Amino acid sequence: MAVKKFVVGYFEDEPELFAGVKKIRSAGYKIHDVYTPMPIHGLDKAMGLRDTSLHTAGFIYGITGTTTALSGIGWIFNADWPINFGGKSHFDLPAWIPITFELTVLFSAVGMVMTFCYLCNLAPFVRKHHFNLRSTDDQFTVVLELTAKSNEGEVQAFLASIGAKGINTQVAESGWWLGRYDKDKTPIGTSLA
Amino acid sequence: MASLRYESQVRPALVEGQKGYHEVTEDIVRPIEATPSRAWWIGFLISVGLLIFGIISVTHEVIFGVGQWNLNRTIGWGWDITNFVWWVGIGHAGTLISAILLLFRQGWRTGVNRAAEAMTIFAVMCAGQFPIWHMGRVWMAFFVMPYPNTRGPLWVNFNSPLLWDVFAISTYFTVSLLFWYSGLLPDLATVRDRAKLKWRKLFYGLTSFGWTGSAKHWQRHEALSLVLAGLSTPLVLSVHTIVSFDFATSVIPGWHTTIFPPYFVAGAIFSGFAMVQTLLLVTRKVLSLEEYITLEHIEVMNKVIVLTGSIVGVAYLTELFIAWYGQNPFENWAFMQNRVNIFSPYGWSYYLMMGCNVLSPQIFWFRKMRRNITVTFFMSVIVNIGMWFERFVIIVTSIYRDYLPSSWSTYYRPTIWEIGFYMGTFGLFFTCYFLFSKFFPVIAIAEIKHILKKSGAIYKEKMDGIEKVSVEEFASEHAHVHEHAPHAAH
Numbered sequence: 020m021a022v023k024k025f026v027v028g029y030f031e032d033e034p035e036l037f038a039g040v041k042k043i044r045s046a047g048y049k050i051h052d053v054y055t056p057m058p059i060h061g062l063d064k065a066m067g068l069r070d071t072s073l074h075t076a077g078f079i080y081g082i083t084g085t086t087t088a089l090s091g092i093g094w095i096f097n098a099d100w101p102i103n104f105g106g107k108s109h110f111d112l113p114a115w116i117p118i119t120f121e122l123t124v125l126f127s128a129v130g131m132v133m134t135f136c137y138l139c140n141l142a143p144f145v146r147k148h149h150f151n152l153r154s155t156d157d158q159f160t161v162v163l164e165l166t167a168k169s170n171e172g173e174v175q176a177f178l179a180s181i182g183a184k185g186i187n188t189q190v191a192e193s194g195w196w197l198g199r200y201d202k203d204k205t206p207i208g209t210s211l212a
Numbered sequence: 213m214a215s216l217r218y219e220s221q222v223r224p225a226l227v228e229g230q231k232g233y234h235e236v237t238e239d240i241v242r243p244i245e246a247t248p249s250r251a252w253w254i255g256f257l258i259s260v261g262l263l264i265f266g267i268i269s270v271t272h273e274v275i276f277g278v279g280q281w282n283l284n285r286t287i288g289w290g291w292d293i294t295n296f297v298w299w300v301g302i303g304h305a306g307t308l309i310s311a312i313l314l315l316f317r318q319g320w321r322t323g324v325n326r327a328a329e330a331m332t333i334f335a336v337m338c339a340g341q342f343p344i345w346h347m348g349r350v351w352m353a354f355f356v357m358p359y360p361n362t363r364g365p366l367w368v369n370f371n372s373p374l375l376w377d378v379f380a381i382s383t384y385f386t387v388s389l390l391f392w393y394s395g396l397l398p399d400l401a402t403v404r405d406r407a408k409l410k411w412r413k414l415f416y417g418l419t420s421f422g423w424t425g426s427a428k429h430w431q432r433h434e435a436l437s438l439v440l441a442g443l444s445t446p447l448v449l450s451v452h453t454i455v456s457f458d459f460a461t462s463v464i465p466g467w468h469t470t471i472f473p474p475y476f477v478a479g480a481i482f483s484g485f486a487m488v489q490t491l492l493l494v495t496r497k498v499l500s501l502e503e504y505i506t507l508e509h510i511e512v513m514n515k516v517i518v519l520t521g522s523i524v525g526v527a528y529l530t531e532l533f534i535a536w537y538g539q540n541p542f543e544n545w546a547f548m549q550n551r552v553n554i555f556s557p558y559g560w561s562y563y564l565m566m567g568c569n570v571l572s573p574q575i576f577w578f579r580k581m582r583r584n585i586t587v588t589f590f591m592s593v594i595v596n597i598g599m600w601f602e603r604f605v606i607i608v609t610s611i612y613r614d615y616l617p618s619s620w621s622t623y624y625r626p627t628i629w630e631i632g633f634y635m636g637t638f639g640l641f642f643t644c645y646f647l648f649s650k651f652f653p654v655i656a657i658a659e660i661k662h663i664l665k666k667s668g669a670i671y672k673e674k675m676d677g678i679e680k681v682s683v684e685e686f687a688s689e690h691a692h693v694h695e696h697a698p699h700a701a702h
Contacts, residue, residue, distance in 0.1 A: 052426045052427060053427040054424055054426055055427065056237075056425060056657075056658060057398075057430075057658040057659070057661040057662045058430040058431075059427075060434075062427050062430070062431075063427060063428070066427055068431060070431075071435045073439070074439055077439045092370045095367045096367075096370065099367070102367075102369075104369070114370070114371040115370060117373075117376035117450070117454050118370055118376055118379045121376075121450070122379070122383075124383055124444075124447050125383040125386060125387065127439075127443055128390055128440055128443055128444075129386065129390065131436055131440070132436065135432055135436045138432060139429045139432060139433075141397065141422055141429075143418045145421060146422055147424055154424075154425050155402040155404075155405045155423075156237045156402060156406065157232065195422060199413075199414055199417055199418075200413045200417025201410045201411070201413040
C-alpha cells in the first residue's frame with residue numbers, strides 16, 4: 020500500500036460526527052475512513068459505504084454445509100459401506116437431520132468469521148497505522164486523505180470549522196503489514212516525506 | 213437520529229452513575245490493568261488445586277480402566293454422564309443471552325453477555341471431558357470422527373443420537389467460541405490502545421488482530437454478529453434437544469419420552485442462568501462493576517429462572533402423569549417405584565430434585581426476593597444442585613433396576629476417582645474463569661457504549677423533560693431543527 024498524507028480530526032459524540040460527515044461529503048473532501056469506539060448505526064449510509072455482502076457469503080457457506088452433510092452421509096450409507104441397521108432404510112433422511120443441521124451452522128459460522136477476518140485484514144501479527152489511539156476509547160475520528168488537488172492548511176481549517184478537535188496531519192501507510200504492537204516501528208518501505 | 217435516541221422512563225437504567233464513554237472504558241479495563249488481588253490469587257490457586265486433583269483422577273482412570281469408577285452391569289452411565297449433561301446444560305445460558313436476546317433486541321444483555329458466553333465455553337469444555345474419558349481407551353477417541361480409514365472403511369453410525377451429540381457439541385463449542393471472540397476483538401483493541409507495558413502491548417496486539425474500529429469493519433462486524441446470532445439461536449435449542457435424544461430415542465423406561473427435548477432445553481436455560489448468577493454476583497462485587505451489572509440485570513435473570521423452573525416443573529408432572537395414564541407397566545414401575553416411592557433406594561434424589569428445581573424458585577414471584585442479592589446467590593446454587601439431581605434421577609433411577617431383577621444393581625456410590633474427576637472439571641471451569649476475568653474485559657465495552665446514551669442513568673434523566681411534554685409540543689419544538697440541519701442518518 021502506498022504511503023499517503025492524511026488530515027485527522029475527531030468528534031466527541033455521534034450527533035457531531037454525523038453532522039461532520041455530512042458536511043465533509045457535501046464539501047467534496049475524500050473521507051479515508053472513520054474510526055469509532057462502537058458500532059454506529061447509519062454511519063455507513065451517511066458515509067456512502069455500500070452494504071456488506073457478508074450475509075450472502077454466510078448463506079453460501081451454509082448450503083455448502085448442508086450439501087456436504089447430505090451427500091457425505093448418503094454416499095457412505097448407500098454406496099461406500101451400506102450397513103444394515105435392523106432392516107431400516109439405507110436412505111434414512113429423517114435420522115440425518117441433526118447432523119445436516121449442525122454442519123450447515125458450522126460451515127456457515129466458520130466460513131463467515133474467516134471471510135470477515137479476511138475482508139477486514141484481521142489476524143494475529145497484523146499491524147495497521149492507528150491515526151488516533153483514543154478512537155477505540157471515546158473519540159470519533161475522521162480521517163481525510165490529502166490528494167494532489169487538496170491543500171493541507173485548507174483541509175485543516177475546514178475540519179476546524181465543522182467542529183472537529185485535535186486536528187493534525189499524518190503521513191501513513193494506509194494498509195496493513197506484519198508487526199508487533201510492542202515495537203513501535205514504521206513499516207518497511209515507508210519513506211516519511 | 214442519534215441525538216434523539218429515546219427509551220421510555222418505564223425501563224430502568226442499565227448503566228448507573230455519571231458515565232461517559234471514557235468512564236466506561238476506565239471502569240471495565242481497570243481490573244485488567246490492576247495487579248490481581250489476594251482474593252483472586254486464593255480463588256485461582258484453589259481452582260488450580262481442584263484441576264490437579266481432576267488430572268490425577270483421570271490419569272488413574274486411564275491407567276487402571278473405567279473399572280476404577282463404580283459403574284456396573286446395570287448402571288453403565290453414572291456420575292460421568294450425569295456431570296456431562298449438567299455441564300452442557302450450564303453451557304446454554306451464554307449463547308442464549310448473546311444470540312436470542314440480540315435477536316429480541318434486549319438491551320440488558322450487554323451487561324452480562326461477555327461473561328456468560330465465556331462461562332458457556334468453559335462449561336462446554338468441562339462437559340466434553342466426560343464422554344471422552346468415559347471411552348476408557350481414550351487414545352481411540354478420534355474414532356468418533358467420520359473419515360476414510362483402513363478399518364473397512366468402518367464409518368460412524370450417522371443414525372445414532374450419540375454421534376449427533378458429537379456433532380452438536382463440537383459445533384456448539386466452535387460457534388460459541390467464534391461468536392465470543394469476534395465480539396471480543398474491539399474490546400481487546402481498546403485495552404491494546406491504552407497499554408503502557410510492553411507485554412500488554414504485545415499480548416493485546418496479538419489477540420486483537422489489528423482491529424482499528426473502521427466504519428466498514430464495524431458494518432461487517434454488525435452483520436456478522438446478527439447472522440451468528442441467527443445461526444446460534446436454533447443451534448442452542450438443538451444442542452440440548454440432541455442431548456435429550458441420547459435418552460429419548462432409547463427404549464429404557466423413564467427415558468423413552470417425547471417430552472424430553474423441550475424439557476431438557478428449559479432445564480438447560482434454567483441451570484445456565486443460575487450459574488450466570490453465581491458467577492456474576494461474585495464478579496460484579498470483586499471487580500466493582502455494580503453499575504454495569506445492576507439489580508435490574510439480576511432481577512431479569514431471576515424472572516427467567518422462575519419461568520424456566522416452572523416449565524421444568526410442568527414437565528416433571530407431565531411425565532409422571534403420562535407414566536400413570538399410559539398404563540405401560542414398565543414405565544409405571546420406573547416412576548412409581550424407582551422415583552416417587554421415597555423408600556426406594558434413590559427415592560430421596562427425586563424429592564431433592566423437585567424441591568430444588570420446582571418449589572424453591574417460586575420464591576422469585578416476589579420482587580423483593582428477585583432483587584435480594586443474598587437470596588439470589590443462595591438460590592442460584594440451590595438450582596444447580598437441583599439440576600444435577602435431575603440428571604442423576606433421569607440416568608440412575610431409570611437404569612439401576614432393569615427388566616431382569618437378578619441383575620438389579622447394588623447401591624451405586626461414586627468412587628473417589630469419579631468424585632475427583634467431577635471436582636477436576638470445577639477446577640478447569642474456575643481456572644479458566646479466573647484467567648478470563650483477569651485478562652479479558654468481562655463486560656462488552658463497545659456494546660455498553662452503544663446503549664449508553666439510551667439506557668444510561670444520566671441520559672435517561674436528561675430525557676425526563678421529554679416525558680412531560682406532549683407529542684405535539686415536542687414536534688413543534690424540534691421541527692425547526694430538521695429544517696435547518698437535517699441529519700444524514702435515519
